[in-house]
């Protein structure tokens with residue numbers, strides 16, 4: 375039998391239920407603060423605390439209701455969104471900003487105001503009334519409520535479209551600061567980049583501001599691109615990522631995959647694969663990684679986002695790291711008779727009679743190549759196993775068609791990798807011997823690359 379609850383626990387439970395029951399009122403009072411621009415009013419007085427009459431005098435109304443405003447401010451103070459100071463001389467109370475209200479400022483680089491207006495708009499809140507219906511009948515709450523899916527609805531409603539894009543843009547501006555600090559090296563060797571589902575281009579604008587060498591494309595549905603501002607160094611392209619994605623060295627996708635089911639994500643990922651170069655192409659995904667047992671600052675809101683994805687999209691969800699791994703593996707193209715295996719060649723290479731390494735070893739130092747080759751050696755049969763290495767064989771003094779370009783590749787390897795290089799025949803010989811391959815044969819072709827067949831005995 376369950377131990378009886380103490381009356382203290384029971385009362386605490388009751389209080390929590392009242393809190394949950396009215397948490398929508400907290401959202402509404404926050405939205406009201408944004409609509410009345412209360413944080414902006416205080417901020418415009420040099421950020422110093424001001425009286426309620428000063429706040430009221432700046433509200434866009436001929437006769438604001440002071441008792442109403444007082445009670446709204448009292449709740450906002452209680453929620454730590456503003457501070458209040460009651461002067462000991464009995465003078466008027468003074469209201470100030472906190473670290474929370476700074477996120478409510480309009481037009482600031484770190485503002486969540488447009489997102490608050492979007493998420494608390496009746497059009498976005500109405501589908502939440504359908505949760506129970508969706509459990510019983512299935513379906514998408516947004517579609518049940520508004521008669522069409524979110525992106526289609528936005529394409530038909532310019533006001534909603536603008537509000538949605540503004541909401542996304544403010545979050546993109548915030549995230550871009552974190553990305554430009556935490557991922558600044560990630561953009562270094564990218565010549566061109568396409569932001570897929572990039573909205574009106576806020577994120578890509580920040581990327582080119584910090585990395586002006588990048589040729590950037592902002593790609594989104596035509597009704598979104600139609601409202602995008604001109605941005606220096608950014609080309610806007612309208613289209614459908616399920617059809618085709620513009621080519622670039624890298625695809626960037628922020629909060630796109632969480633809008634879609636696994637099946638749809640795999641379709642998008644396959645189009646990403648087609649859009650980037652086979653070698654050195656990359657896809658940068660900025661999205662939630664759900665931490666079911668986490669207690670980090672954003673772990674709880676990850677679950678709320680998951681619910682919002684369920685309500686507003688056709689199969690979107692937030693995913694754990696394991697789910698991401700599975701999805702990304704499935705995003706690789708499928709060829710008959712080929713299985714994809716994720717792993718680390720420095721750790722272990724799957725067993726086979728023969729291995730093919732095209733343009734792998736030139737990315738690595740001699741030391742690393744020897745580690746890879748030793749793992750190759752373990753993966754093939756001790757007798758009659760072979761490794762086909764497709765690489766440049768340098769002829770520093772040669773005057774063949776590809777000899778000069780070989781040297782250019784060598785300097786590219788030097789610039790882009792950690793001590794990778796192109797190698798002469800003698801260097802290959804030495805490397806193969808140290809890697810456990812006593813015998814090899816070089817097959818030259820009328821091409822930049824040669825085949826170096828290395829044998830296990």
Ligand SMILES: C[S@@+](CC[C@H](N)C(=O)[O-])C[C@H]1O[C@@H](n2cnc3c(N)ncnc32)[C@H](O)[C@@H]1O
Nearest residue numbers: 542546571572573594595598613614615628629
């Ligand atoms: C959640 S928003 C993210 C916007 C932006 N990446 C950001 O984080 O600020 C999803 C974006 O995907 C776009 N989108 C939806 N379906 C699309 C499609 N089939 N092709 C291209 N973009 C699409 C939407 O128009 C929207 O701008």
